[in-house]
Amino acid sequence: MISKTENKQNPIDIIKLSLRNNIRQYTMFIALISIMIIFSLLSDVFLTPRNLSTLFLQTAHIAVLACGVVLVIVAGHIDLSIGAVVGLTGAIAAILPARYGIGLVPSILITLAVGALIGLWQGYWVAYRAVPAFIVTLAGKLIFEGMIIGVTKGATTATSASFNKIGQGYFPTLFFESTPRDMIPHDTTVIIWALVIAAYLWLEFNRRKERIKYDFEILPKSLFVVKLSLVILLISVVFSIMAFYLGMPYSIMILMVIGGFYTFLTTQTTFGRHVYAIGGSKEAAKLSGINIKSRTLWIFISSGILGAIGGIIFTARVGSAAASGGMGMELDVIAAAIIGGTSTLGGEGTIVGAIIGALVMSTLNNGMLLLDVGTTQRLIVRGLVLLIAVWVDIVSRKKNA
Amino acid sequence: MSEYILEMQNIVKEFPGVKALDNVNFKVKKGEIHALVGENGAGKSTLMKVLSGVYPYGTYEGKILINGKEQRYANTNDSEAAGVGIIYQELTLVKQMNICENIFLGSEHNKLGIIDWNKAMSETQRLLNEVGLTSTPDTKIINLGIGRQQMVEIAKALSKNVNILILDEPTAALNEDDSENLLNIIKKLKEEGISCIYISHKLKEVKSIADTITIIRDGKTIETFSNDEEVNQNRIITGMVGREITQLFPRKPHTPGDVVLEVKNWTVYNPEVPDKKAIDNISFQARKGEILGIAGLMGSGRTELMMSIFGAYGINKSGEIYIEDQKTDVKEPRDAIERGLCYLSEDRKKTGLVLMMDVKENITLSSLKTISTIVGINENEEIKATNYYVDALKIKTPSIEQKTRNLSGGNQQKVVIAKWLMAAPKILILDEPTRGIDVGAKYEIYSIMNDLVEQGVSIIMISSELPEVLGMSDRILVMHEGRFTAELDWQGTSQEDVMHYATGGNLTTS
Numbered sequence: 001m002i003s004k005t006e007n008k009q010n011p012i013d014i015i016k017l018s019l020r021n022n023i024r025q026y027t028m029f030i031a032l033i034s035i036m037i038i039f040s041l042l043s044d045v046f047l048t049p050r051n052l053s054t055l056f057l058q059t060a061h062i063a064v065l066a067c068g069v070v071l072v073i074v075a076g077h078i079d080l081s082i083g084a085v086v087g088l089t090g091a092i093a094a095i096l097p098a099r100y101g102i103g104l105v106p107s108i109l110i111t112l113a114v115g116a117l118i119g120l121w122q123g124y125w126v127a128y129r130a131v132p133a134f135i136v137t138l139a140g141k142l143i144f145e146g147m148i149i150g151v152t153k154g155a156t157t158a159t160s161a162s163f164n165k166i167g168q169g170y171f172p173t174l175f176f177e178s179t180p181r182d183m184i185p186h187d188t189t190v191i192i193w194a195l196v197i198a199a200y201l202w203l204e205f206n207r208r209k210e211r212i213k214y215d216f217e218i219l220p221k222s223l224f225v226v227k228l229s230l231v232i233l234l235i236s237v238v239f240s241i242m243a244f245y246l247g248m249p250y251s252i253m254i255l256m257v258i259g260g261f262y263t264f265l266t267t268q269t270t271f272g273r274h275v276y277a278i279g280g281s282k283e284a285a286k287l288s289g290i291n292i293k294s295r296t297l298w299i300f301i302s303s304g305i306l307g308a309i310g311g312i313i314f315t316a317r318v319g320s321a322a323a324s325g326g327m328g329m330e331l332d333v334i335a336a337a338i339i340g341g342t343s344t345l346g347g348e349g350t351i352v353g354a355i356i357g358a359l360v361m362s363t364l365n366n367g368m369l370l371l372d373v374g375t376t377q378r379l380i381v382r383g384l385v386l387l388i389a390v391w392v393d394i395v396s397r398k399k400n401a
Numbered sequence: 402m403s404e405y406i407l408e409m410q411n412i413v414k415e416f417p418g419v420k421a422l423d424n425v426n427f428k429v430k431k432g433e434i435h436a437l438v439g440e441n442g443a444g445k446s447t448l449m450k451v452l453s454g455v456y457p458y459g460t461y462e463g464k465i466l467i468n469g470k471e472q473r474y475a476n477t478n479d480s481e482a483a484g485v486g487i488i489y490q491e492l493t494l495v496k497q498m499n500i501c502e503n504i505f506l507g508s509e510h511n512k513l514g515i516i517d518w519n520k521a522m523s524e525t526q527r528l529l530n531e532v533g534l535t536s537t538p539d540t541k542i543i544n545l546g547i548g549r550q551q552m553v554e555i556a557k558a559l560s561k562n563v564n565i566l567i568l569d570e571p572t573a574a575l576n577e578d579d580s581e582n583l584l585n586i587i588k589k590l591k592e593e594g595i596s597c598i599y600i601s602h603k604l605k606e607v608k609s610i611a612d613t614i615t616i617i618r619d620g621k622t623i624e625t626f627s628n629d630e631e632v633n634q635n636r637i638i639t640g641m642v643g644r645e646i647t648q649l650f651p652r653k654p655h656t657p658g659d660v661v662l663e664v665k666n667w668t669v670y671n672p673e674v675p676d677k678k679a680i681d682n683i684s685f686q687a688r689k690g691e692i693l694g695i696a697g698l699m700g701s702g703r704t705e706l707m708m709s710i711f712g713a714y715g716i717n718k719s720g721e722i723y724i725e726d727q728k729t730d731v732k733e734p735r736d737a738i739e740r741g742l743c744y745l746s747e748d749r750k751k752t753g754l755v756l757m758m759d760v761k762e763n764i765t766l767s768s769l770k771t772i773s774t775i776v777g778i779n780e781n782e783e784i785k786a787t788n789y790y791v792d793a794l795k796i797k798t799p800s801i802e803q804k805t806r807n808l809s810g811g812n813q814q815k816v817v818i819a820k821w822l823m824a825a826p827k828i829l830i831l832d833e834p835t836r837g838i839d840v841g842a843k844y845e846i847y848s849i850m851n852d853l854v855e856q857g858v859s860i861i862m863i864s865s866e867l868p869e870v871l872g873m874s875d876r877i878l879v880m881h882e883g884r885f886t887a888e889l890d891w892q893g894t895s896q897e898d899v900m901h902y903a904t905g906g907n908l909t910t911s
Contacts, residue, residue, distance in 0.1 A: 021802070214781040268777035270769040277766055280755035287713055287744065287752050288767045288820070289735035347757045 011223050023396060024341040028356045031389075035360065039367035046370055049245035050180060056242070057168065059362040060251035061086070061313040065329070066336040066354035067262040068306030071299045073337055074266075076279045076346030077126060077133035079303050081118075082310070082333050084144035086326030089115050089311030091148050094157040094321035104162055112308045118144070119304020120297070127296035141330075149323050156322040159315060166254075167316030170247040178247075185240070186247035193239035196256075197232055204228060251313045255355070258309070262351045275299060279346030335382075336361050339389040360385070403469050406431045406596050407452075407565055412463035414447055414456065414620075421447045422461070423620040429565065429613075434587060434597045436611035436628070438604070440641055440839035444620040445600050449567050452598075453487045454480035467565070486563035488554045490570040490837075494542045501525040501538040504557045528556040532586050548579025555586060566590065567598045570837065572606060577865070577900065578698060584610050602839070603866075604634045616640040638840060650872030651844065653851045657875065658689035660726075661859045662742070662828045667720035669709040679705040679715060681883040687828060687859045692850060694874025694891075695863045696899050702883040703863045704747060707830045711737045711744040725827070738767055741827035745817055745834060747863070749810075753817040756806035760798050761787040763805050763816050768823040790819035794849060811842025818849060829853065830861045835869065847873060867896040879903050 019026060040047040065082055072079045089111050096107035118140070125136040171188040178184040204224075211218050219227065242248045266272040274295050277285040286292055314329075315321045340357025342349030364385060368378045407429040414422040422444050429435045437445050450456050452465065454474035465472045467483050474480045494503045501521050510517045510524070525538035534552045542550060551571060558566055568587070572580040584606060587597050601607055607614060608628065614637065616623040623640050626632065638649075669680040680702055687693045697703045708714035710722060712731040722729045724740045731737045734744070746752040754763050764787050765772060772782040787801045794815045798808055805816055814834065821829055831850070835843040850860055850873065864870045870877055871891055879887040879902035887902035 210781050214785060216781065216784060264777065268780070270773055270778065273762065273766070273769060273778065276758065276762075277755045280757045281751065283752040284755050285766075287711075287734050287746055289733075289738040289824075290766075291733070291735060347755070 011220055014219065014223060024393065025350065025353055025356075027392070027396070028340055028353055028360065028389075032356055032360050032363065035363050035367070039363070039370070043367065043370045046367055049241050051366070051370070052241045053245040053249070055359075055362060055366045056252050057249055057317060058366060059358050060249070060255045061167075061310045061317065062329070062332050062336055062362065063255050063355045063358035064258050064313060065306055065310040065333040066340070066358050067258055067351050068303040069330075069333050069337050070262070070340075070342050070349045070351055070354045071266070071275055072133070072303050073334070073342045073344065074279045074346055074349045075275050075296065075299050076282065077296070077299070078334070079122075079133065079137045079300075080330050081122065081137040081140035081144060082303070082307055082330035083326040083328050084141045084148065084330075085115065085118055085304060085307030086311040086314055086329050087148045087321075087324070088118075088144045088151065088326075089308040090315030090325050091151045091157070091321040091323075093163070093308075093312050094159045094315055095151060097160060097163065098157050104160070108312060111312060112305055115304040115306070115308025115311070116301055117304070118307065119301035122304070123297035123300030126300060127293040133300075145327075148325070152321060152323045154323050156320050158320045164316045164319050166250050167313045167318070168249075170249050171253070173247065180245050183244070185243040186245075189239060189243040189248040192248055192253075193236070193243065196235055196239070200231060200235065201228065251317070254309065254313065258306070259351055259355055266351055271295065271298070276347055279343075279348075281347075332361060333358075335386045339386060341393065343393075344390070357389075404430055405466075406468060408464075408466040408469075409448070409452065410464040410466070412448065412451055412461055412465075414451060414461040421620050422451070425463075425617065425620065425622050427615055427622065428625070429596050429598060432591055432594045432596055433612040434591055434599055434610055436599045436601065436607040436614045437617065438601065438607060438614060438637060438641060439617040439623075440841060443617045443641075445617060446569065447620075448617070449487060449569060449598070449600070452480065452565075453477055453485055453567065481561050481563075484562065484564035485567070486558035486561055486565070487567040488551075488558060488569065488571060492547075492550050492554055494550055494553060494557075496543045497541065499539045499541050500529070500536060500545075500553050500556075503542060503553060504528065504560050506557075508561070524560070525556070528559055531559060532556050533582070546579070548575050548582065551575065551579070551583060552586070555583075555590075559590075563595060565596050565598065567600070569600045570602065571599075572601065572603060577867075577903075580606065602837070604637050605868075607637065608632065608634060641840060649844075649868070651847050651851060652872065653855075655691050655854050655875050657691035658857065660686045661689050661724065662687040662861075663723040663726075664710060665721040665723070667706070667710070667722075668718070669705065669715035670717040671705075672714075672716045675716060678883055680709060682720075683883075683885060684720075685878060685885065687861055689827075689857050689859050690854050691875045692854055692860045692862055692873055694870040694877040695861060695880060696867065696870045696877055697880030697903050698865075701880040701903065703880050704832055705883075706880070707744060707832060707861065707863060708746075711742060711830065713744070738824055741825065742830070743767075743821040743824055743826035743828070744830040745821055745832060747832040747836065749813050749817050754805045754813060757804060759802045759804050760791070760796065760808070760816055761801040764790055764819045764823060767820055768825075771823075786823060787819075790822060794819055794822075795845060809839075809842075811838040811845075814838055814842070814846065815849075818846070822853075826858060828859045828861065830863070832863045833865060834862060835864075835866075867899055870899065871896065 045051050065086070069079055069082065092114055093107055093111040096102040096110060097104065102110070122136050122140050125131045126133045173187050174191070175187050176184055178186050208218055208224070242252070266275070274285065274290045277288065277290060278292055278295060282292065311326065314326065336358035337349065337354040338344060338357070339360055340350070340353030340355070342354060361382060364382055365378060368381065405428045409425065409427040412422050412425040413420070425444065425448055427448065439445050451461050454477040457475050458473035472483055495506065498506070504525050505521050510520045522538050529536065529538065532552045532555050534549060534556065536545060536549060542553065545553065571583055575583060587599065587610065591597060599607070599611060611628045613625060613627050614632070615625040616637065618641060663686045665684050667680055667683045668678060671677045671679040683706060695703050705714055709718060710731065712734045722731060724742060729740050737744070750756060755766070761783060765783050769778060772779050772786060784801065790796070791798065791801060796815045796819065797812050805813055808816065835846055838846070854860055862873060871894060874891050877889040877891060877894065877899065878885050879889065879899055881903055889898065
């Protein structure tokens with residue numbers, strides 16, 4: 001079974017196997033690309049760096065929030081309070097500087113702490129008082145919505161220009177000034193681009209080296225090169241879009257860091273493994289010695305903190321906090337996670353999938369806006385997409401079983 | 402009319418890449434009990450799914466004749482109409498509904514959609530009398546023991562006027578009493594002219610009840626013979642596995658060492674009935690390098706005793722647990738695991754495995770600490786550890802990334818065993834370790850147990866199968882109603898002895 005040499009299987013077979021094992025992620029990815037191709041055919045504007053950069057900005061907060069809700073749903077719970085948490089933390093982040101003159105950094109830290117406290121509160125009820133998460137977070141939604149009105153006093157609070165950069169701003173250039181119209185790429189973005197590729201290569205080569213050390217089979221060189229090239233191509237497409245517009249937005253940087261961290265958390269840590277086990281079978285997890293209560297508490301704390309981060313990004317993008325901020329956002333977030341392959345029954349789901357799911361939803365929204373499709377139709381289409389995505393998932397699961 | 406009520410001729414059923422049934426011929430006479438035996442995966446269940454219309458006409462080759470007439474079912478309703486009833490291993494009753502509602506579920510006596518409850522109730526009462534069940538028709542299923550639920554299933558099948566009743570491992574979850582009861586009912590049904598197809602791994606039952614035995618192996622009919630005096634268990638087993646098994650249990654001499662687990666005055670209350678003692682003042686010891694068998698009927702508290710020691714059951718617990726002479730306070734399973742006490746649960750699918758996780762993730766689930774560093778789980782160490790256990794326990798899986806739900810029962814059980822071995826237990830409690838597993842895999846699990854004992858692990862084995870208890874244990878503790886009624890040495894103890902104490906017997910102090 002184990003050989004020192006490269007995997008002797010036919011490369012085609014390896015690809016087939018990998019396709020079959022990750023069919024969900026690939027389908028979602030292909031769906032996203034197809035949607036993008038359709039919109040680019042229907043609208044000249046869609047594929048411009050300007051529009052795509054806007055699209056990224058529109059997606060950032062939803063994708064960040066989706067990372068947190070993936071953990072929640074994978075563990076077999078739900079979080080209906082996300083929108084209210086976004087609204088409340090956004091309002092706090094706006095009001096602390098505006099009303100109390102607290103500096104940018106301290107007010108962000110306080111906001112994150114509030115997010116953590118909210119998570120602690122909800123996690124306590126779910127984990128230690130055994131109230132279903134559906135109820136706890138529904139109650140939470142009402143409580144936090146009430147608090148928003150209390151905090152904002154019903155008024156809209158504008159946020160400062162420096163704060164707004166978190167949601168709207170781009171990294172400054174280091175050496176060369178560049179504008180969207182010239183063909184000079186944004187230098188800072190290019191440097192980050194290069195660093196990301198270098199980090200990716202380092203990870204892959206290190207992994208390969210380790211596997212050789214353990215005497216495990218490795219991908220044949222040809223396939224390895226193909227895989228690296230494809231991933232680098234993908235990274236490059238995303239970065240070139242940003243580099244030839246205004247550069248990398250701060251919010252996308254935040255998303256990349258959080259996405260990376262949560263991918264690590266879910267795939268490489270004991271905590272992540274336990275979350276999947278709890279969602280897969282609570283009883284088996286308990287009998288395997290997993291501390292379900294503490295894990296659950298931390299899942300909600302994570303969701304609360306990400307709620308606060310989402311709240312900050314969202315408020316900064318809008319440029320103000322209002323009593324209606326974040327209303328209904330939980331549904332977009334949950335939809336993103338589920339479209340991205342997170343099982344509503346728990347136990348399955350990936351961070352990458354959720355981010356792609358968030359992109360699918362905002363691409364649909366963005367594209368239809370460009371085509372002047374009305375709100376009525378946009379909501380209907382997005383609803384149907386969610387429905388069909390879950391149906392496709394169920395059908396493909398039956399086939400696999 | 403022919404003497405056969407059912408003839409299945411040259412049945413071939415293919416799945417992508419596998420020929421599950423290869424030219425199977427199977428004939429059942431009127432009013433006989435026909436046992437269908439074979440190892441797991443031999444094709445028994447597939448054959449029954451063909452017969453009951455789960456696989457409709459056209460998805461298989463061959464002919465099904467009932468009373469000489471060819472049948473072409475499009476679905477299970479057609480087979481029911483033809484008088485074929487099937488009772489699956491996993492019961493299919495709606496727990497929140499009562500007996501009457503369950504029996505007529507989907508075929509309610511109604512006029513324009515309004516149910517005639519009086520008729521349904523009296524009809525239910527008649528059926529319950531027939532199967533000898535004393536519960537009233539309005540009893541909720543949730544309040545019935547598993548044995549009684551099985552009776553309700555049979556009553557439900559009878560309500561559909563079956564001529565052929567298929568029972569798939571009906572006694573797998575039943576205790577000896579309920580099994581006995583069930584077998585009697587099957588005999589009674591036979592007298593009324595109903596033919597039974599009886600699938601079971603319990604060869605003793607097969608031997609005692611069947612008129613005819615058909616053995617299938619690898620999707621082929623091996624032989625059909627009538628169950629006369631010359632037939633014995635070894636004869637059947639030989640047919641099933643196609644090789645001679647001279648010794649069912651690989652008994653090896655063990656040399657028990659120091660006491661590793663001591664339980665003193667252990668009392669536990671039932672969380673569902675808080676004033677009822679599930680375990681009543683039990684004390685015992687388990688030694689290094691021995692297999693301690695726990696026998697008893699279902700409901701005697703065997704599982705509750707071990708689960709409560711493991712920290713996964715019970716309220717108002719009192720008493721003391723000593724692991725290697727150290728008093729241990731077990732609040733949660735993880736406390737027990739940390740002290741080297743592991744428990745393999747009786748239901749591997751629900752509580753043993755995370756079915757949607759793969760082989761590797763299940764095996765390492767309780768020992769992630771040992772393969773993690775500060776930067777998370779070391780993937781390669783995980784693969785290495787998994788490969789080690791897959792080899793050592795001969796787990797048959799196409800890859801360690803295979804989801805455990807796709808493995809056979811025996812291999813699933815080995816994965817759970819591997820999980821606990823990796824946690825390096827000093828005391829390993831095995832609750833029904835070979836339930837629903839084929840003969841070959843059973844033997845392998847027994848061998849693993851012997852190896853562990855040799856390495857100094859203390860094994861406590863709960864088993865409903867008396868031959869297994871007697872064949873593997875060094876000492877046997879017999880439970881009845883939350884207490885120990887006897888401590889027996891395996892030598893010189895007969896199944897009847899164990900049964901005697903399990904049903905109450907004399908309270909002997911040992």
